[in-house]
Amino acid sequence: MKEFAYQRATAVHDALESVAENNTKFLAGGTNLVDLMKRGVETPARLIDxxxxxxxxxSEAxxxxLVIGAxxxxxxxxxxxxxRRRYPALSQAVLAGASGQLRNMATTAGNLLQRTRCAYFADLASACNKRVPGSGCAAVEGEHHNxxxxxTSPSCVATNPSDMAVAMMLFDAVVRxxxxxxxxxxxxxxxFRPVGDTPNVETTLPTGALITSVTLPRRAEGRRSRYRKVRERASYxxxxxxVAADLTVRLGKVxxxxIALGGVASHPWRARIAEERLLGGPATPERFRAAAEAELAAATPLPHNGYKVPLARNLVQAVLTDLTRQE
Incomplete structure (x- = not known):
């Protein structure tokens, strides 16, 4: 691990002044950044705690x-x-995301800014446009089942790993x-920026900016939501x-x-096409399935991850059907 300097900030302005120096990064829980530093993927000369x-x-505005501090x-x-009462899908997503030990350290801002878990990104010997722009994407021809x-683009097919961000996308959160x-x-x-030709630039956050909070817009009382995650093992x-979904049905109509999807794109994916197809129509499993298929029509799977298309379709249908039973 490369040697680095460490400084604990006591005021926001001081932190911002310090991080303006070259090759300096903010440190909060460190559950992602420190791991990447150990691998040599991240090599900051200085950390600002x-x-x-x-x-x-x-707190409530x-x-x-609802305002969640960074x-x-x-x-x-x-x-x-x-x-838990107003945004249950967010609580469920966070609980599904990591063990209790990690949740005790990981922070709101750090979760939104975490990097992909693509194995080629973490392997200094592999081509990765996220890590070294212009070097290529080893995953396209390599191991890409997840x-x-x-x-996607020819430059990158990595996914965003955050569960929390999927629920934040569902609720139209605002990052301050x-x-x-x-x-x-x-x-x-x-x-989150589309992957395009610059997958190394992942967000629209200005250079040197410090996230201070995330705001969840007020929701009407009684709204229901659900987060469901399919993974390769029962542990984390x-x-x-x-899939994160929020559904209101009256007299059998949506x-x-x-709907927001995770594990399918370089950023949490808001299923706008599916939402438009469903609004005002019958709240039936058949309609849910058709809407999911319309959303996934633009999918471009690779040879070994095509299973995600029917998996996403079935999961959307299952979660929405579940929500109708709660009405």
């Missing part, structure tokens, strides 16, 4: 939005009564940040496919619906 900054906790741990988020089927020139916010629908593993 932000855990002591006043960015922790969950005057307008009813350094709030995943355990705190999953257990919070208002998250790689992306939607929104601060830079040396002021504060800003990014709707999560625009937070990254998703083959996951009045409101949101």
């Amino acid at each position: 932000v855990r002591a900054l006043p960015l922790n906790g969950i 005057r307008n009813g939005d 350094t709030t741990t995943n355990s705190e988020t999953a257990a919070h009564p208002e998250i 790689h992306a089927i939607l929104g 940040y601060e830079t040396l020139t002021g504060k800003g916010e990014i709707p999560i629908a625009r937070f 593993a990254f998703a083959n496919v996951s 009045r409101e619906v949101r």
Whole structure:
């Protein structure tokens, strides 16, 4: 592991000034960054520890939005009564994402910014455009059974590993940040960049910005949501496919619906086509299946990950059908 300097920040402005120096990164829980440093994938010369900054906790804004601080741990988020009551899919996603030990360390901002778990990204001997732009993508011709089927490009077929981000996408979360020139916010629908020709640039967060919180817009009372994840073992593993869904049915018709997919793209995938197909129509398993098929029509699977297409279709149908039974 390469030698690095360490500094604990006590004020947001000080942290921002420090990270402006070359090859400096923020450190919170470190559950992803430190692993990558051990492998030599990340080689920062300096780490700025932000855990002591006043960015922790969950509170309700005057307008009813819920604000989750950037350094709030995943355990705190999953257990919070208002998250469990108003945004149950988020609590379920966080609980599905990692063991209790990791949830006790991992933070909200760190979870959103975690890097792909593609084996070629973590292997310095392999070609990876995320790690070394222009070097190629070894996964295209190599081991890719758990790689992306939607929104890919010849430059990269890696998936985003975050469970939490899928639920955040479902609920139209807003990421708030601060830079040396002021504060800003990014709707999560625009937070993750399409993979394109620059897969190494993963978000639209400005250079040197520090995420300060994530806001969940207020939800009507009684709304139901669900997160379901298919993985290769019952213990903690990254998703083959996951689905977060929010559904309101009245008189047998779909009045409101949101669907987000994980494990299928380089970012959490909002299923807008499926949502449009379902809105106003009958809430039946057949309709759910047809809507999922319409969403997945754009899938471009590789030779060994085509199973994700029927898996995603069936999972969407199952989760939405489950939600209708709760109405």
